[in-house]
Amino acid sequence: MNLLESFRIAIEGIWANKMRSGLTMLGIVIGITSVIAVNTLGQGGQQALVNEVEKFGATSFNVMVDWNSKEEFKNQDLTVEDTEILTKASPYIEKMVPVNYGSADIQGPKKSERTNIMATGADYLAIQSNIKLVKGRFISKDDDLEKRAVIVLDDQAAAALFKKQNPIGQRVRMYNTSVVVIGVVKEDKFRFDMSQSGTAYIPIRFDQTFQDEPYVSSLLGKASSKETVELAMQQTKNYLNRKHNHTDHYMVRSLQQELSQLNQMTDMLTLVFSVIAGISLFVGGIGVMNIMLVSVTERTREIGIRKALGAQRKDILIQFLIESVIVCLIGGTVGVILGVGAAAIITYFAGLPPFLAWDSVVLAFGFSSVIGIFFGLYPANKAAKLDPIEALRYE
Amino acid sequence: MLQIEGMTKTFVSGGTELHILKGVTLRVEAGEFVAIMGPSGSGKSTFMNMLGCLDRPSSGSYQLDGIEVTQLPEKKLAEVRNRKIGFVFQAFNLLPRSSALQNVELPMLYAGLGRKERRTRALDALRRVGLAERINHKPPQLSGGQKQRVAIARALVNQPAILLADEPTGNLDSRSSVEIMAIFQELHAQGVTIILVTHETDIAQHAQRIITFKDGNILSDERVQEPLIASPSEEVFVT
Ligand SMILES: Nc1ncnc2c1ncn2[C@@H]1O[C@H](COP(=O)(O)OP(=O)(O)O)[C@@H](O)[C@H]1O
Ligand SMILES: [Mg+2]
Numbered sequence: 001m002n003l004l005e006s007f008r009i010a011i012e013g014i015w016a017n018k019m020r021s022g023l024t025m026l027g028i029v030i031g032i033t034s035v036i037a038v039n040t041l042g043q044g045g046q047q048a049l050v051n052e053v054e055k056f057g058a059t060s061f062n063v064m065v066d067w068n069s070k071e072e073f074k075n076q077d078l079t080v081e082d083t084e085i086l087t088k089a090s091p092y093i094e095k096m097v098p099v100n101y102g103s104a105d106i107q108g109p110k111k112s113e114r115t116n117i118m119a120t121g122a123d124y125l126a127i128q129s130n131i132k133l134v135k136g137r138f139i140s141k142d143d144d145l146e147k148r149a150v151i152v153l154d155d156q157a158a159a160a161l162f163k164k165q166n167p168i169g170q171r172v173r174m175y176n177t178s179v180v181v182i183g184v185v186k187e188d189k190f191r192f193d194m195s196q197s198g199t200a201y202i203p204i205r206f207d208q209t210f211q212d213e214p215y216v217s218s219l220l221g222k223a224s225s226k227e228t229v230e231l232a233m234q235q236t237k238n239y240l241n242r243k244h245n246h247t248d249h250y251m252v253r254s255l256q257q258e259l260s261q262l263n264q265m266t267d268m269l270t271l272v273f274s275v276i277a278g279i280s281l282f283v284g285g286i287g288v289m290n291i292m293l294v295s296v297t298e299r300t301r302e303i304g305i306r307k308a309l310g311a312q313r314k315d316i317l318i319q320f321l322i323e324s325v326i327v328c329l330i331g332g333t334v335g336v337i338l339g340v341g342a343a344a345i346i347t348y349f350a351g352l353p354p355f356l357a358w359d360s361v362v363l364a365f366g367f368s369s370v371i372g373i374f375f376g377l378y379p380a381n382k383a384a385k386l387d388p389i390e391a392l393r394y395e
Numbered sequence: 396m397l398q399i400e401g402m403t404k405t406f407v408s409g410g411t412e413l414h415i416l417k418g419v420t421l422r423v424e425a426g427e428f429v430a431i432m433g434p435s436g437s438g439k440s441t442f443m444n445m446l447g448c449l450d451r452p453s454s455g456s457y458q459l460d461g462i463e464v465t466q467l468p469e470k471k472l473a474e475v476r477n478r479k480i481g482f483v484f485q486a487f488n489l490l491p492r493s494s495a496l497q498n499v500e501l502p503m504l505y506a507g508l509g510r511k512e513r514r515t516r517a518l519d520a521l522r523r524v525g526l527a528e529r530i531n532h533k534p535p536q537l538s539g540g541q542k543q544r545v546a547i548a549r550a551l552v553n554q555p556a557i558l559l560a561d562e563p564t565g566n567l568d569s570r571s572s573v574e575i576m577a578i579f580q581e582l583h584a585q586g587v588t589i590i591l592v593t594h595e596t597d598i599a600q601h602a603q604r605i606i607t608f609k610d611g612n613i614l615s616d617e618r619v620q621e622p623l624i625a626s627p628s629e630e631v632f633v634t
Binding site for chain 1: 444447449450469470473474476477478482484488489490492493501502504505506507549553
């Protein structure tokens with residue numbers, strides 16, 4: 001008997017027991033839905049993170065004093081000069097700026113506002129590719145060298161201090177000093193950044209005039225290429241330890257590194273959920289086997305008739321096997337649709353970019369067929385082995 | 396054509412051996428119309444199942460069309476059932492969800508015939524039993540006599556060497572029974588070999604030869620001098 005006829009017979013069998021076939025499919029549907037949703041979300045989340053990192057500069061890295069260091073902490077463990085020397089000396093470092101991060105009240109014309117203060121150098125904007133100048137200009141080399149009292153606001157701080165007014169050229173007060181607003185920037189925030197307050201940028205050498213001992217909290221570097229990030233980080237570390245009489249006092253991290261750690265975490269989560277989803281799929285498969293066994297028992301007489309008319313074992317085997325594979329494939333298809341849909345809804349509300357895990361879709365179909373064959377084989381074989389006379393006598 | 400020698404069948408049931416067939420020897424020539432009679436439990440159905448290759452005898456030989464079938468492997472036996480034997484059951488044994496046409500096509504499906512040929516031959520067989528008008532009816536929509544005619548069409552459609560019928564009229568009223576017997580007689584006239592089990596004497600009288608079973612043995616084997624001619628009151632379209 002040809003395969004097409006077997007398909008027709010199998011579909012007739014499924015159709016004749018719509019309710020039962022539907023319930024059997026449900027187990028597969030739930031299993032496949034969860035596998036697809038979990039994998040799509042997991043992979044989609046990772047893709048989103050990769051995109052973010054690309055946007056924020058896959059070549060940038062950050063240098064800090066390692067707070068776990070057992071060595072003596074000094075205020076000059078990081079200096080402005082370090083950035084200048086490193087930029088000149090290392091072929092792998094394209095740009096580097098010092099950063100001192102803090103916060104202060106800024107007094108605007110209308111009101112005073114608590115603002116994050118980022119004291120840094122002129123190249124900051126070139127390294128932080130997610131920050132764009134929208135008005136005026138950013139801190140220049142001369143601003144920094146001459147310790148000018150200038151300030152650049154981000155759009156949030158500008159809006160808070162000046163409402164709709166143009167802030168360029170206006171004066172604000174901070175650290176009990178009058179400073180001139182020279183520019184406004186807009187930050188494309190990291191997707192998962194929830195901070196509410198605005199940020200202001202001032203020349204780091206100006207910032208240091210307010211400190212007894214000049215202090216730098218971190219260095220921000222940009223490697224010449226993705227491939228040289230590691231080298232640039234290593235050189236920076238070696239240089240700093242040597243320069244400041246330490247052995248292992250610094251912590252250098254890149255977004256790439258953070259990403260791979262995050263990826264490990266999401267991989268782990270995806271795995272755990274996949275295992276759970278896989279178990280539900282397995283339970284679904286057992287459901288298929290159970291129903292197929294019931295079906296074989298119920299249709300014992302039909303099997304007897306077919307055998308009496310000359311059906312071979314393999315004809316009966318294939319008929320029931322195809323039936324269970326079709327049930328699983330239909331369940332799998334519905335599961336894929338629901339899973340992709342669920343993932344799409346979740347990604348939409350989580351604000352992640354839409355993503356389709358094609359490999360898991362293909363895998364789901366393969367998986368459904370394998371489950372159909374695996375859990376269908378025992379009942380189908382049982383049907384095929386039935387003795388025609390006993391099957392015919394079955395009531 | 397059909398040669399049985401010393402056929403026995405023993406069932407083991409609840410630890411005791413039941414000797415149902417006790418060495419049956421029988422020869423049936425091509426084109427014969429044989430009726431088997433005998434009391435209930437005398438082993439008629441058991442014997443028919445052996446003839447139909449649905450079951451294997453415990454001992455003895457059975458040659459069908461020159462082939463010793465008792466030793467055939469399962470796969471070959473299915474082939475013999477498919478090609479050489481047409482079986483008509485008392486309980487009809489039609490697939491309830493398939494149409495008359497699909498039921499008749501079934502043996503040809505397992506014979507590997509193509510769609511077109513299956514259809515033509517099934518239609519032809521249904522016409523021979525007078526059911527050309529009912530091809531798309533499903534068994535629950537057919538009367539007992541009509542169901543049995545579908546079953547006969549199904550048994551005939553692969554042009555078997557022998558037509559076996561185990562109490563084909565057992566579930567039918569007398570009018571339908573006569574109709575069925577008319578079909579058998581017509582098929583016999585066309586040269587089909589028929590073995591039919593019945594416990595009704597007047598049904599058996601339609602055959603040429605009556606074999607009587609008793610306790611798993613053949614008690615008698617007689618020619619029918621003047622077989623009854625089945626003449627149904629309603630016209631049956633056997634062509
Ligand atoms: N598979 C079986 N196991 C045990 N006993 C059986 C089996 N098949 C038939 N029998 C017994 O064999 C006897 C003859 O049955 P059967 O051939 O159907 O008789 P008949 O058709 O002449 O009425 C009955 O007593 C029946 O119970
Ligand atoms: Mg009987």
